[in-house]
Amino acid sequence: MANAVVMDSSKQKKFRSQKGAERTSLILTYVVLGILAVIWIIPILWIVLSAFRGYSTGGNVSSDYFPKSFGISNFINLFTGTWLGVDYYFLRWFLNTLIVAVIDCIVSTLLVLSVAYCMSKLRFKMRKAFMNITMILGLFPGFMSMIAIYYLLKAIGLSGQTDENAWLNLVGLVLAYSAGAGLGFQVAKGFFDVIPTSLVESAKLDGCTNVKIFLKIILPLSKPIIIYTALMSFTGPWMDFIFAKVIIGVGNPQMWTVSVGLYSMMYGNQYDPSMFTTFAAGCVIVAIPIVGLFMALQKYYVEGVTAGAVKG
Amino acid sequence: MADLVVNERQNEGNIFKRFGRGFVRFFTKSIPHFFTKSLPGFFVNLYRRIKNFFIDFGKRFKDGSIGTKLSHFIMGSGSIYHGQYIKGFIFFAIQVLFILYMVLCPAIIGPNGVKVPTGWKSLANLALQGHESQFIPASTGGAWTPEGTFIPASNSFLMLLLGLVTIAIIILYIIVWLSNIKSSYAADTAIKEGRKPSTFVEDLKALLDERFHILMLTPTCLAALVFTLLPTILMICLAFTTYNDLDMQSAHTVLFHWNGFTNFASIFSLGKATSLGIEISARFFPVLGWTFIWAIFATFTCYFGGILLAVLINKKGLKFKKVFRTIFILTIAIPQFISLLTMRNLLMSNGPINSMLMNLHWIKEPIGFLGQKSTDNPYLAKVMVIIINMWLGIPYTMLMTSGILMNIPADLYEAARVDGTSRPKMFFKITLPYVIFITTPYLISSFIGNINSFNTIFLLTGGGPTVTSADGVNYVAGQTDLLVTWLYKLTIDQGDYNTGAVIGIFTFIITATITLITYRRSKAYNEEDTFQ
Numbered sequence A: 001m002a003n004a005v006v007m008d009s010s011k012q013k014k015f016r017s018q019k020g021a022e023r024t025s026l027i028l029t030y031v032v033l034g035i036l037a038v039i040w041i042i043p044i045l046w047i048v049l050s051a052f053r054g055y056s057t058g059g060n061v062s063s064d065y066f067p068k069s070f071g072i073s074n075f076i077n078l079f080t081g082t083w084l085g086v087d088y089y090f091l092r093w094f095l096n097t098l099i100v101a102v103i104d105c106i107v108s109t110l111l112v113l114s115v116a117y118c119m120s121k122l123r124f125k126m127r128k129a130f131m132n133i134t135m136i137l138g139l140f141p142g143f144m145s146m147i148a149i150y151y152l153l154k155a156i157g158l159s160g161q162t163d164e165n166a167w168l169n170l171v172g173l174v175l176a177y178s179a180g181a182g183l184g185f186q187v188a189k190g191f192f193d194v195i196p197t198s199l200v201e202s203a204k205l206d207g208c209t210n211v212k213i214f215l216k217i218i219l220p221l222s223k224p225i226i227i228y229t230a231l232m233s234f235t236g237p238w239m240d241f242i243f244a245k246v247i248i249g250v251g252n253p254q255m256w257t258v259s260v261g262l263y264s265m266m267y268g269n270q271y272d273p274s275m276f277t278t279f280a281a282g283c284v285i286v287a288i289p290i291v292g293l294f295m296a297l298q299k300y301y302v303e304g305v306t307a308g309a310v311k312g
Numbered sequence B: 001m002a003d004l005v006v007n008e009r010q011n012e013g014n015i016f017k018r019f020g021r022g023f024v025r026f027f028t029k030s031i032p033h034f035f036t037k038s039l040p041g042f043f044v045n046l047y048r049r050i051k052n053f054f055i056d057f058g059k060r061f062k063d064g065s066i067g068t069k070l071s072h073f074i075m076g077s078g079s080i081y082h083g084q085y086i087k088g089f090i091f092f093a094i095q096v097l098f099i100l101y102m103v104l105c106p107a108i109i110g111p112n113g114v115k116v117p118t119g120w121k122s123l124a125n126l127a128l129q130g131h132e133s134q135f136i137p138a139s140t141g142g143a144w145t146p147e148g149t150f151i152p153a154s155n156s157f158l159m160l161l162l163g164l165v166t167i168a169i170i171i172l173y174i175i176v177w178l179s180n181i182k183s184s185y186a187a188d189t190a191i192k193e194g195r196k197p198s199t200f201v202e203d204l205k206a207l208l209d210e211r212f213h214i215l216m217l218t219p220t221c222l223a224a225l226v227f228t229l230l231p232t233i234l235m236i237c238l239a240f241t242t243y244n245d246l247d248m249q250s251a252h253t254v255l256f257h258w259n260g261f262t263n264f265a266s267i268f269s270l271g272k273a274t275s276l277g278i279e280i281s282a283r284f285f286p287v288l289g290w291t292f293i294w295a296i297f298a299t300f301t302c303y304f305g306g307i308l309l310a311v312l313i314n315k316k317g318l319k320f321k322k323v324f325r326t327i328f329i330l331t332i333a334i335p336q337f338i339s340l341l342t343m344r345n346l347l348m349s350n351g352p353i354n355s356m357l358m359n360l361h362w363i364k365e366p367i368g369f370l371g372q373k374s375t376d377n378p379y380l381a382k383v384m385v386i387i388i389n390m391w392l393g394i395p396y397t398m399l400m401t402s403g404i405l406m407n408i409p410a411d412l413y414e415a416a417r418v419d420g421t422s423r424p425k426m427f428f429k430i431t432l433p434y435v436i437f438i439t440t441p442y443l444i445s446s447f448i449g450n451i452n453s454f455n456t457i458f459l460l461t462g463g464g465p466t467v468t469s470a471d472g473v474n475y476v477a478g479q480t481d482l483l484v485t486w487l488y489k490l491t492i493d494q495g496d497y498n499t500g501a502v503i504g505i506f507t508f509i510i511t512a513t514i515t516l517i518t519y520r521r522s523k524a525y526n527e528e529d530t531f532q
Helices: A002-051 A073-080 A090-121 A127-138 A142-155 A167-179 A186-194 A197-205 A210-221 A223-239 A242-248 A258-266 A273-296 A298-311 B002-010 B015-063 B066-071 B077-081 B085-104 B119-125 B156-192 B200-206 B212-238 B262-268 B275-313 B321-333 B336-346 B352-359 B378-407 B410-418 B423-451 B455-460 B483-493 B497-531
Strands: B107-109 B115-117 B134-137 B148-151
Touching (some): A002 A273, A002 B336, A073 A273, A090 A127, A090 A167, A090 A210, A090 A223, A090 A258, A090 A273, A142 B156, A142 B497, A186 A223, A186 A298, A210 A223, A223 A258, A223 A298, A242 A258, A258 B336, B015 B066, B066 B156, B085 B119, B085 B156, B085 B200, B275 B321, B275 B378, B275 B497, B336 B455
Antiparallel strands (some): B134 B148
């Protein structure tokens, strides 16, 4: 009996000391996470601060982290100013990107979902072959075929156009973004794989056709992956600058997407160091909707990323 | 059950030992398996398929009705024989169009007014026997006259492109031709079995049911054929040609020829030393080496950093989890060209970081963190891109592993706590093995992704600091250039399409080898699960 009491108290002591250790480790965690959070936010905060810097100090990169004066002149400059003798087309760029992104989003999502469903739930000849070929094609660096795609689009008149036909380049860009989208079906396939096949089979026994099963049974269950795929394809055109630059062409600033426009301010032939704060203002305007979308759809994004990670 | 497997695996030794063991197993088991089992199996399978194809083909011709026999030669005749007029007409129209295309060879007018034929002539043009531009004077009196005819040089690029397009058209035609025979034979069988051959409406309905996959896959197949497969094959072909701007007389001439493996040989400093050949032989192995170092560091720093961050954020009793997560996710959500260009400006010689360090009198001269000048320290630039890449990549792994961490059975930790295991030990013995076990496929794909990681390098350093040869020429490939950024510079900036393609093919070989080696391993994992 006495023995048991002694053990109990020693256990309690251990428990208490454990609790103390837990507290210190928790505090330590806060400190580490706090430091990391600050490191993570410094560059992001800096670009926002630069965007709101008063223009009186010039547009160059400033040696001060915190600006001495604030204002919205950079934003005004972005929409109304001129750069290297040309008017800004920022609003145009924004609308171009929006149109390209919306069309790409719709087309890519349809293609990805249909291919992923076929690969996951239907069995047919050439299925394995199709998957292997897709895997092999995916291993070639994307830039390798970029120049060939450019010439291909040029041959059919959807790239290399200038002046009033320049909008055709945007059509070409949509094609370049969405045409190969169906080959990126792996994540969505992983998601469909988890939906029990028995569901499909029992529906088939009830006389459901394949198209009905897809539209009435599978799609309603696939909200997360639909949103994930749409999110990925919608944000793509906002982030890519290389494909867009090659296909739209440097000579058509009216038809640029935001990424090409902003990138050209800070890089390449038109690089102009005094454009930095204007660039920052553009970044803020572009980043706000994209970050907002990500935050709102975070749940689905995480789901897609995790499915992709486990399935490979 | 799967958890138990994990549990058992943990006891086999620490992760490093298991990694080492896995590494050895690649070479002792996976590679021999590939050469002794997978590869021969593939060819045996291929042989069987080809044999069956011809057996079926012969059978259809022998057993088929007169309509089926005829449809081997005149497409759609079988369908019309069976009363399927719409289908028959479509098949026939395709055949007519195909023959017209092949015989008439409608020419495409390229830049500079060069006419490049299609059809059978484009197949002949695949030999790339183009000619230089010619000027034929009107009179042959000896004196130069401005009158005459100017024949522009052949456009070899269009010749190659149209040749490949024609091959694709022929393959598509053969597929349609076969399906025309099969469709007629299916109608034969239906009649034999006392059914009626399918009507056109029934055929369309079948697309929604038993042939649903054809409806669903055709758009992707056609789009991928034109915009992925064709460009890839075209670029592979370019690797075996003389197509680079250095050899071009003028910007508007696209005349090149096949030159076999010459471009590949220049990597190993074999063959004629052109100025490009010197660049390739001098820079290929350094760039390759750095690509590997980069991929290894970029993958593992982000991977383990992400797991650690996930463990910290998901700690029991921690408040503001959502706030922390949101802050870290910012780097994923913000487009990379924004975050990377921001970083680049932040670290510029007159940027805030350098100014701050100088104001603190820690340094006298601004540090060239990102190798903008050729005198900057290349090692510093390399370390900086890896660190900045962590800033971008860690949140991604954190997001992914958070979900996995929550699925680790709590009783594993409970049992460990009863045994008095310390926290770090728990992390190394339970958390890490569990996460690694589940995310191995991700680790592989992220390694391959890092080999092809363009944005980070291109936007941060642009490949700098530059490397200068002994005779003072700047190489295209700088100290921090990866194979993929080098490929970009060679093709887009320099117009050296053939060398760019060679590097692309090498990148493919590397990524394909890694995938092949690890593919079997991950498959083995899957099989293990089904056995349990």
